[in-house]
Amino acid sequence: MKSTISEVSQCIGQEVTIGAWLSNKRSSGKIAFLQLRDGTGFIQGVVVKNEVEEEVFQKAKSLSQETSLYVTGIVREDARSPFGYELQVKDIQVIHEAVDYPITPKEHGTEFLMDHRHLWLRSRKQHAVMKIRNEIIRATYEFFNQKGFVKIDPPILTGSAPEGTTELFHTKYFDEDAYLSQSGQLYMEAAAMAFGKVFSFGPTFRAEKSKTRRHLIEFWMIEPEMAFYEHEDSLKLQEQYVSYIVQSVLKNCQLELGRLERDTSKLENVQAPFPRITYDEAIELLHEKGFQDIEWGEDFGAPHETAIAEHFEKPVFITHYPAKIKPFYMQPDPNRPEVVLCADLIAPEGYGEIIGGSERIHDYDLLKKRLEEFHLSLDAYQWYLDLRKYGSVPHSGFGLGLERTVAWISGVEHVRETIPFPRLLNRLYP
CATH class of the missing domain: 2.40.50.140 (Nucleic acid-binding proteins)
Structure with missing residues (x-):
C-alpha cells in the first residue's frame, strides 16, 4: 500500500x-x-x-x-x-534520474545557496525551519479561532501609508498613486468596528534599504485588532498568544527543533506573564550597560534591544515610548501625554522586536490633530476618521512579524532562511 x-x-x-x-x-x-x-x-x-x-x-x-x-x-x-x-x-x-544536482553534501557559500533557493528548500535544515513556520501559522489560526476572532483580509494595494513613512513601494493604479501595503492595521480597525475581534495574516512590504539579519523587503504579518480593548488588555493577549505558539512548536516540532540543535530549555521558559519595563526604565538600563550615547526621545537600534533582552530570560515588553517617535494613531497616556500607550515585545537571544502594538486614538478631534501634525492628507484618511465619527470605542491592536518569530523560535541566525523565497535589498531571484 x-x-x-x-x-x-x-x-x-x-x-x-x-x-x-x-x-x-x-x-x-x-x-x-x-x-x-x-x-x-x-x-x-x-x-x-x-x-x-x-x-x-x-x-x-x-x-x-x-x-x-x-x-x-x-x-x-x-x-x-x-x-x-x-x-x-x-x-x-x-x-x-537527477544528474549533477548542484547542492552537494559539501559546504556551499550563502550566495550560492540563495541563488539555488528553489533547491536549497529540500535540505534537512531548511525543511525543519519551514515546518516550524507552518506550525506557528497553524497555531496562530487555532489560537485566534478559539478566542472568537474573525479573520479579515485587508488590501495589499492602498492609497495611503499606515505608518506615515516614505519607505513604501509606489505604483500607478490607473490614473492614481498607490502603494504596496506596509501594514493592514488601519483596515483591521475598520473591521474591528464591525466584528469586534479580528485578525489578518498576509504579506507586507517595506522599502527599507537595510541589509541586517533582521530585515526583509517582503515579510508576513499577523495583525489582530480588538474593539473595547485597552492597552492592558492587549498586552495580556499578546503574551498569551506568543506563549501559545512557542508551546505548540515545542509540542509538535520536537524532531525539527532537534535537527536544528535548538536549546529548547530557553523556549520552555516562555510562559505568560512576560516582564515589562517602560521606555524611561529602558533608557536607564542602557546607561547602566554602557550605552551613554542613547538619549531620551531616540528610538532603539538592534544593539540596544539586544542589551535589554539579555537582562531578561523571557520576551520583554518595552512600554510608553515618546509620542514623537511613534506613528500618528497611538493613544497618548492620559497621565503623561508626551508618551503613548504602546509596547514593543523584544525576543530573547538577540532576535529583536517581534511585536509592535498600541491602544489606538479613538477621539475624532485628537486623531485629526495628529494627522495634521504628521502632514497627512485629511482627504486620504477621511474613511479612517469616520471610524471615530460613528460609534467610536477604545480599541487596541498589534502586529507580529512572522519571519523574526520563526528565526527566534527555530534558532536560525538570519531571517532569509525563515521565508520560502526571501526578498532582500539585492535579491529578487529566484
Missing part, C-alpha cells in the same frame, strides 16, 4: 510504497543506506544485498542525489534513528 514517511508509524511490520527523493546515500559492501525524503519527513532506507534481487541492489548503489523514486519495503522500528523508524527496502522504481 502507498504511504508517506509521516504515516509509517502506523505501518510497522507492513510493506509500503513511498514516493520519495534521494537526499543522500552511502554503502558499505553488502548494504546500501538511502536517505529518503518525501516532503512530510526523512527516513533511511536499508538495502541488504542478500535480501533483494541483484538488479535492485545495483540500482540502489548507482542512484544519484535527488533522483525521484518509488521505494517499496517493510517498515521497522529503529531506536537509533531520530525519526524512530527505517525502511527495509525490497524494490526500487526510478521515476526520474
Whole structure:
C-alpha cells in the first residue's frame, strides 16, 4: 500500500510504497543506506544485498542525489534513528534520474545557496525551519479561532501609508498613486468596528534599504485588532498568544527543533506573564550597560534591544515610548501625554522586536490633530476618521512579524532562511 514517511508509524511490520527523493546515500559492501525524503519527513532506507534481487541492489548503489523514486519495503522500528523508524527496502522504481544536482553534501557559500533557493528548500535544515513556520501559522489560526476572532483580509494595494513613512513601494493604479501595503492595521480597525475581534495574516512590504539579519523587503504579518480593548488588555493577549505558539512548536516540532540543535530549555521558559519595563526604565538600563550615547526621545537600534533582552530570560515588553517617535494613531497616556500607550515585545537571544502594538486614538478631534501634525492628507484618511465619527470605542491592536518569530523560535541566525523565497535589498531571484 502507498504511504508517506509521516504515516509509517502506523505501518510497522507492513510493506509500503513511498514516493520519495534521494537526499543522500552511502554503502558499505553488502548494504546500501538511502536517505529518503518525501516532503512530510526523512527516513533511511536499508538495502541488504542478500535480501533483494541483484538488479535492485545495483540500482540502489548507482542512484544519484535527488533522483525521484518509488521505494517499496517493510517498515521497522529503529531506536537509533531520530525519526524512530527505517525502511527495509525490497524494490526500487526510478521515476526520474537527477544528474549533477548542484547542492552537494559539501559546504556551499550563502550566495550560492540563495541563488539555488528553489533547491536549497529540500535540505534537512531548511525543511525543519519551514515546518516550524507552518506550525506557528497553524497555531496562530487555532489560537485566534478559539478566542472568537474573525479573520479579515485587508488590501495589499492602498492609497495611503499606515505608518506615515516614505519607505513604501509606489505604483500607478490607473490614473492614481498607490502603494504596496506596509501594514493592514488601519483596515483591521475598520473591521474591528464591525466584528469586534479580528485578525489578518498576509504579506507586507517595506522599502527599507537595510541589509541586517533582521530585515526583509517582503515579510508576513499577523495583525489582530480588538474593539473595547485597552492597552492592558492587549498586552495580556499578546503574551498569551506568543506563549501559545512557542508551546505548540515545542509540542509538535520536537524532531525539527532537534535537527536544528535548538536549546529548547530557553523556549520552555516562555510562559505568560512576560516582564515589562517602560521606555524611561529602558533608557536607564542602557546607561547602566554602557550605552551613554542613547538619549531620551531616540528610538532603539538592534544593539540596544539586544542589551535589554539579555537582562531578561523571557520576551520583554518595552512600554510608553515618546509620542514623537511613534506613528500618528497611538493613544497618548492620559497621565503623561508626551508618551503613548504602546509596547514593543523584544525576543530573547538577540532576535529583536517581534511585536509592535498600541491602544489606538479613538477621539475624532485628537486623531485629526495628529494627522495634521504628521502632514497627512485629511482627504486620504477621511474613511479612517469616520471610524471615530460613528460609534467610536477604545480599541487596541498589534502586529507580529512572522519571519523574526520563526528565526527566534527555530534558532536560525538570519531571517532569509525563515521565508520560502526571501526578498532582500539585492535579491529578487529566484
